[in-house]
Amino acid sequence: METITRCRKCGKKMKSERVDDYRVKLVCSCGFWEFKTMPAASKAINPYYQRDTFSHVKIDEQGGLVFEIERANREKMEIITLEEISMLASSDYDLDDVLQSVVEKTAKRLGVDVSSIYLWDGKELVLRATTSFVKEAIGKVRLKLGEGVTGTAAKEGKSIYIKDVSKDKRYKKFSELREQNYTSMLSHPIIHRGDLFGVLNVQTVAPKEFQEDELYFVSVIANLLLGAIRIRKKV
16 A cells, blocks of 8 residues: 655645665655655664664774774765755755754764854854754854854864863853853854855864864865855845
């Protein structure tokens, strides 16, 4: 018996497209789309179903067991996340909804404690989306160009990584955010041809060394955010 999925936007029957071993993409003729995870039968067939990353066992030269996250698998999951964000960026969702979804996907994929997006309003950087900070702070926390690590990344137009922010005098805490004692921080500016659009931040409580593919992952997300912002602001 065929399972019919109706569009949550217009009610029409949606077409399904297999994306990978984990998901099916549902597409409606009205332009709405969404993802659905594979059914339980697939989970039985694929033992790694719904697992973002997994370890493999390797024998080192001394004969000991070495457990390590497979970089290839991590990069595969990053590609899937980037595909989802790309579709969000070009969708008809409101910008705030897109930004919030992006920080949630970014935090989950990188395994960080918080991800936030600040947008430039022409005078200041304004917090527009966050995963762990209090939502009441959105739209209220503002940074001047060059203020804090975020403002510095925006002013210098380059990514800034700090392993321990407690040792960096540029770091600034906001009482409105009710911040924990975060340790590592990565700020990546969202820029196009010298024009500032915002900054994407990720932070962790425990120290974190960002791998090369993770740094690239953040830079690609920043570019996708740029597209989402420009489309909606028509610039």
